[in-house]
Amino acid sequence: MRPLLLMLFLLSSLAAHAHKASDSYFTFYPQRQHIQLDIAVRDLELAVGLDSNGDDAVSWGELRQAQSRISSYALARLELLADGQSCHLQLRQLQVQTHGDGNYAALLLDSGCPAGATRWQLHYRLLFDTDPLHRGIASLVTADATQTHVLSQQQPVVQLDASGPAGAAVNFVSEGVWHILIGYDHLLFLLCLLLPLTLLRASDGRLLPAAGVWRAVVLVVTAFTVAHSLTLLPAALGWLVLPSRLVESLIALSVVVAALANVWRPQPPAPQRRDVAPRWPAHRGSLRLVVPAFAFGLIHGFGFAGVLGELPLHSGSLLLNVFLFNAGVELGQLGLVLLVLPLLLAVRGYVLYRPLLVRGGSAAMAVCGLWWLTERSLDVQLWPQV
Amino acid sequence: MLKCIAGVVLAGAVLAALPATAASGPWQPRSDRDIVQVLPQRWLSSTTRRELAAAQAAWRAEPHAVERVQALAVLYLQQAQDSADPRWLGQALALLQPWHGQARVPASIRVLRARLAQHDHQFAQALQELQAVLKAEPRHEEALLLQASIHLVQGRPDAARSSCAALQTAQSLVLGLACMAQHDGLSGKGEAALQRLQQLRQLPQAGWTSDQQAWLALITADLAQRLRQSALAGQEWRRLQALAWQSAAVRAGLADWLLEQGEYRAVLRLAAAAPQDQALLLRVAQAQQALRLPQAAGSIRQLQDRFAAARLRGDSGHAREEARFALHVLHQPTLALLRAQENWQQQREPQDARLLVQAAFEAGQPAAADPVRQWQQATGLQDAALTSLLQRVEARS
Numbered sequence: 001m002r003p004l005l006l007m008l009f010l011l012s013s014l015a016a017h018a019h020k021a022s023d024s025y026f027t028f029y030p031q032r033q034h035i036q037l038d039i040a041v042r043d044l045e046l047a048v049g050l051d052s053n054g055d056d057a058v059s060w061g062e063l064r065q066a067q068s069r070i071s072s073y074a075l076a077r078l079e080l081l082a083d084g085q086s087c088h089l090q091l092r093q094l095q096v097q098t099h100g101d102g103n104y105a106a107l108l109l110d111s112g113c114p115a116g117a118t119r120w121q122l123h124y125r126l127l128f129d130t131d132p133l134h135r136g137i138a139s140l141v142t143a144d145a146t147q148t149h150v151l152s153q154q155q156p157v158v159q160l161d162a163s164g165p166a167g168a169a170v171n172f173v174s175e176g177v178w179h180i181l182i183g184y185d186h187l188l189f190l191l192c193l194l195l196p197l198t199l200l201r202a203s204d205g206r207l208l209p210a211a212g213v214w215r216a217v218v219l220v221v222t223a224f225t226v227a228h229s230l231t232l233l234p235a236a237l238g239w240l241v242l243p244s245r246l247v248e249s250l251i252a253l254s255v256v257v258a259a260l261a262n263v264w265r266p267q268p269p270a271p272q273r274r275d276v277a278p279r280w281p282a283h284r285g286s287l288r289l290v291v292p293a294f295a296f297g298l299i300h301g302f303g304f305a306g307v308l309g310e311l312p313l314h315s316g317s318l319l320l321n322v323f324l325f326n327a328g329v330e331l332g333q334l335g336l337v338l339l340v341l342p343l344l345l346a347v348r349g350y351v352l353y354r355p356l357l358v359r360g361g362s363a364a365m366a367v368c369g370l371w372w373l374t375e376r377s378l379d380v381q382l383w384p385q386v
Numbered sequence: 387m388l389k390c391i392a393g394v395v396l397a398g399a400v401l402a403a404l405p406a407t408a409a410s411g412p413w414q415p416r417s418d419r420d421i422v423q424v425l426p427q428r429w430l431s432s433t434t435r436r437e438l439a440a441a442q443a444a445w446r447a448e449p450h451a452v453e454r455v456q457a458l459a460v461l462y463l464q465q466a467q468d469s470a471d472p473r474w475l476g477q478a479l480a481l482l483q484p485w486h487g488q489a490r491v492p493a494s495i496r497v498l499r500a501r502l503a504q505h506d507h508q509f510a511q512a513l514q515e516l517q518a519v520l521k522a523e524p525r526h527e528e529a530l531l532l533q534a535s536i537h538l539v540q541g542r543p544d545a546a547r548s549s550c551a552a553l554q555t556a557q558s559l560v561l562g563l564a565c566m567a568q569h570d571g572l573s574g575k576g577e578a579a580l581q582r583l584q585q586l587r588q589l590p591q592a593g594w595t596s597d598q599q600a601w602l603a604l605i606t607a608d609l610a611q612r613l614r615q616s617a618l619a620g621q622e623w624r625r626l627q628a629l630a631w632q633s634a635a636v637r638a639g640l641a642d643w644l645l646e647q648g649e650y651r652a653v654l655r656l657a658a659a660a661p662q663d664q665a666l667l668l669r670v671a672q673a674q675q676a677l678r679l680p681q682a683a684g685s686i687r688q689l690q691d692r693f694a695a696a697r698l699r700g701d702s703g704h705a706r707e708e709a710r711f712a713l714h715v716l717h718q719p720t721l722a723l724l725r726a727q728e729n730w731q732q733q734r735e736p737q738d739a740r741l742l743v744q745a746a747f748e749a750g751q752p753a754a755a756d757p758v759r760q761w762q763q764a765t766g767l768q769d770a771a772l773t774s775l776l777q778r779v780e781a782r783s
Contacts, residue, residue, distance in 0.1 A: 020664070020692050021472040023699055036412065041423035042473065056428035061418030095412035096422055100691030103423045106412035131476030132483065133506075135699040150699050 020101035022134040024126055026078075026151075029141050030162060033111045035089065037074060038097045038104035039126065046130050048073050060096070063105060067094050070105060077125040080111065087120075088112035120160040124151040172321050176328015177335075179304065185251050185372060186300055187336065188365050192258035193220050193293055194341060195358045197286055198348045199267035210345050216286035221337060223290045227297025228304060229326050235305030236322040247302040249377040254296035255369030261292075262362035266354055304329060426471065429662035437461060445481070452492050455481050459498050466505070470634035470665035475505055493519045497528050507703030507732055509536055527553065534565055541734025543573040543765050564602065571609040572736070574766025580609050580618075600629050600636050608639070612736060614770040619643075634665045641669035642737075650676045667692075668707055671715050686715060705729035709741050719748035727754065734761060736769050743775040752783035 025038040041058050044050055048069045050058045063070075071091040080087040090110045097106035113120070120140070127134040136151035140160040149158040180186055197216045200208040208216075234240040304326075347353055415422060427435065441458040448454055459478045466474035479502050485491045491499075500515035513536060519529040534549035546569050554562030564586060570579035583606045607622035623643045626636060637660060644652045650673040657666040667689055674682035689711055696704050709725035712718045723745040730742050739758045746754035759776055762769075 020695055021699065021701060022476055023695060042425060045425055046477070051425060057421045057424045059418060060415035060420045060422050063422055064418065095414050097412045100688050100695065108412065129483075130480055131473060132479045133472060133476035137698060148698065 022127065022131050024134070024136050025097075025099075025104070026122065026124070026136055026138040027141060028080075028111065028120070028122075028139065028160065030111070030113070030117070030120070031142065033113065035080075035107075035109040035111050036097070037078075037107040037109060038099065039070070039074065039107070040099075040102060040104050042102065043127055043131070043134070044070060044073075044105055047127060063096075064094065067091075070094070071107065074107060074126060079123040080113065081121040081123075082113035082117035083119055085114050085117075087114075118162045122151070122158050122160060124156050124158070128153040128156075172324035173328040173331065176325040176330075177332040178328075179325075180329045180332035180336075183303070185255055185369075186303070188255050188368060189251070189258055189296065189300065190221070190224070190333065190336065191340065192255065192262055192362060192365060193224065193289055194337070194344065195262055195362065196265075196267055196289065198341075198344045199354065199358065200286065201267070207348065213345060214341070217337060217341060219286055220289045220293045221333065224293040224297040224300070225330055225333065227294040228301035228329075231298045231301030232304050232326055232329075233319075233322055235302050236325075237319070240302075242302050245376060245379060247299060249373055250299045251296075251303045252369050252372035252376055254299060256366050256373060258292065258296070259362040259366035259369055263359050263366065266358040266362070426465075426469065426473075426662060429469075430465075434461075434465075449481075450484050452494060456494050456498065463498075463501065467633045467635070469662040470638075471662070472505075475502055478502060491518075493523055493526060493529070497526070497532065500529070500532055504532065504536055506701075509540060509732070512536055525552065525555070531565065534569070538569065538572060539733050539735055541738075541761060541765065543569050547573075564605070568605050568609075571605070571612075572765065572767055574768060576609060576613050576768040580606070580613060580615070583609065596629055600626060600632065603629070604636060604639060607643070608736070611643075612767075612769040612771070632660070634663050637663055638665055638669065641666060641673075645669060645672055645676075648676075650674075668711060668715075671711075675715060689715075702732065705732065706738060706741065709745060713741070713745055713748065719745055719750075723749040723751060723754055730757065736767060736772060739767070740769070740772050740775060743772065743779055747775065747779045747782065750782075752779045755779045 022040065022043055024040070024043070025036070027036045027038075029035070041050065041063070044066075045058060048066060050062050050066050052062050052065065071094075075089050075091070078089060080089060090112055091107055092110050093108045095106045095108060097104045122138055124136045124138065126136060132153050134153075138149045138151055138158055138160065140147045140162065142162050147160065149160070151158055194217060197213055197220060200213060200216055202208045202212070231240065235242070344357075347357070430438070438458075438461055441454070441461050445451075445454045445458045459481050462474045462478040462481075466472070466478070478498070482495060482499060482502075485495050485499075496515045496519045500512040500519075503509070503512035503515065513533065516529045516533045516536075519526050520533070523529070530549045530553045534546040534553070537543070537546035537549065547566075550562060550565035550569050553565055563582065567579040567582045567586070570576070570582075583602065587602060587606070603622045603626045607619050607626065610616075610619035610622060623640060626632075626640055629636075632640075637656060641653050641656055644650075644656070653666075653669055653673040657663070657670045660666065667685060671682060671685035671689055674685055693704060693708050693711070705725045705728040709722045709729055712725055713722035716722075723742075726738075726742040726745040729738055739762065742758050743755045746752060755776060758772075761767075762772065762776070
C-alpha cells in the first residue's frame, strides 16, 4: 500500500504535460469523394493487435497483414451520412502517415456518398472503449476553406457543412422548423388555442374584427413561445432535466385539457362593459388563454429539448445552435398560424363553424390527446405499428 | 462561447499551418521488414511486462471486480507516471467505465477517478470525488494525501494543512509528518520544515522504498533551493540522479536543475536514458538550443505540433509547458505571459509563480505580476528566486 501512496503523492507534482494524447484524423475531401483516416499504430495495436511476432514493434508487413481487420474495425465504428443518406465507405488503399508523435495507419477511403450533397453528418465511435480520452479530429476540406471539429465520447456526432458557418446556421433553423412541423401534439395544442380566439366577440356582441383576432392570437402565441423558449434552453443545456415519459405525457395532457375546454366552452365570455375598439393588450377574452398557453408552453419546451439529442449540437457553440433551433421552431409556428388563421377567419361566420369545427374538431383532438396520453403514460402502443 | 469561437479560429489557423509542419502526405514503406512504429512495450522491463500481462489476464476474467480493476489501474498509472504518456491514463479510465454514472461507487474507484481527473487538470472534479470518499471514510489515507496535494498544487496551503493533520492522526505518521513539512515549506515555515525533513532522512532508510526516498529527496531539494541553500539542494539532486527509480516528475525536476546549472549535456544523457519519457522533450529542446545543436529545430517543431494538437482537441493543462516553451525556447515573452496567466488560473506551485513573474518582466508588463505578489504575501511562500524576480519587476514599474 505504501508505494501506492507515495507514488500518488509524487504524481501531484507531475509537471510533465508536453505529451500527445490519443487522436485520430478524419479528413474528408468531398469534391474528390475521398477520405483519409489516420489512426495511430499504437492505438490500433491496442484495438485489434498488430504485433504478430511479439517484437514490440509493428513492421510494414504486419500492418499490411492486418489490413482487413483494421478496415472492418474502423468502418464498423464510422457512419457518414450525406443529406441524410448513408455513404458507403470503402477502403481503397492502406499507407502510412507521419504525425508529430509517431506513425499512423493511413486508411485511404472512397466516401461513396451520393453526388451533389452539401451537408454531411459523421458518427464516430473509434477507440472510445479502449481509451475514453481519445479524440477524433474531423476536417472537411473544400476549395475555399477547411473546417475542423473534435469528436469525443461525449460528442460523437458532428455536422459537416460545405456551405460554411452560414450554411450550418441555416441547418439548425431548418431543423427547428422541421421539428415543429412533425410535432403533431404541439400543433394540435396550438390549434386548440387558436380556435376560441376566432370566436371572440366585441362589446356589441358581434364577432371581433380580424385585426382584433390577430392581436389576440399574437398575444397568446407569444405567451406560448416565451414559455417554451424558457424551458427549451435550460433543458437542452442539461441544467433542467425531466424524464421524457413524464414530459410527453404532460404534453398529451395539455392537448386533452385545451381541447376539452373548447368543447365545453368554445368561446371566451363576452365583454362585461363597453370595450370600444379593444386595443393592445388585445381583447380581454384572450387573456383567459394566456395563462394556460404559458403554463403548458413550459412543458412543451421540454418536449422540444428531447428531440435535440439527435442533433449534432456540439459542433460549434451549443448556445448558438440551441438558439437557432428555437428560432426555427418559432418560424415554423408562425408559418402555421399565418396559414391556418386566415382560413379559420374566413369560415367562422358560418353557422356550423362552432358546433362542427370548434366543438367537433376539439372533440376529435381530445380523443387524439387521450390516445397519446394513454400510450405515453403507460408506455404501450395502442395500434401496432407495421 | 468565446472560447469555442477562439478554438475554431485557432483550429483553422493550425490547420492552415499543418501542411507546412506535418509530413507532406501518406507514404508507403519500401519493404515489409521496415519498422513503422516501435511500441511503448519495448521500454518495459520483463518484470513489468509479466506483471501487466498477469493483471490484464485477471481483469479480463472479471472486469467488474474492484480489486482487479484497481490492481491493473495502478500498473497503468505507474506507467503513466514513468512516461508522462496520457494513453496509459486513457487505458486506466477505460477500466472504470462500468462505474460511469452509477450512484454507489466503491471508495477505491472514486480515488482512481480523482487521480485521473487530477492528472487531466480537472481539479474541481477530483476534489468532488475525494470529498465523497472522505464523507464515508474520514481517515482514508490515499484520499487525504491526494486532497492535500491538489490543494498544494493549486496554491492553497491552508486547505492542505487540515488534510495533512488528518493524516497524522491516522496510522501514517511518517507520511503525515512529511506532508506537513511540505506544507510548511510552502507557507512561511521553511527553515523548520527543512530541519524536520532532514531529521526524517536520518531515520533508518532500510524500510523505505526507492520511490519514497525519491520523494523525500525531491521535496527537500525544492525547499532547499527556495531557501537559497544551494549546497544542500545540490546534494539532494545528485542523490536523485543516482537513484535507480525515477518518474517523469523526478526527471523533469532533475532536468530543470541541470539546465539551471548549465549542464546541458547531462540533460541530453538523462533523456537518452529514458526514451519512453515524453515529458522531457521541452527540456531537451532547451538544452539543444543552448548547445546550438541542429536537432533543436526538429525538437521545436515537434513540440509545436504537440501543443497545437492539444489545443485542437481541447485539452487543458499544457499552459505551463507552453509558457516555458514560449519564454525560453521561442523567446516570445508576450505569448509566454498569456500562457503563464492561463496557467496561473489552474495551478500555483512555486515554479508557476516564478514563470508568471519572469514572463511579466520580459514582456514589459510589470502589473501582470501583482497577483503573484499578493498570493505570496497571503501564503507566506519563501522563495529566494521569486522574491528577487518580484524586486526586479517592481524596479522596472
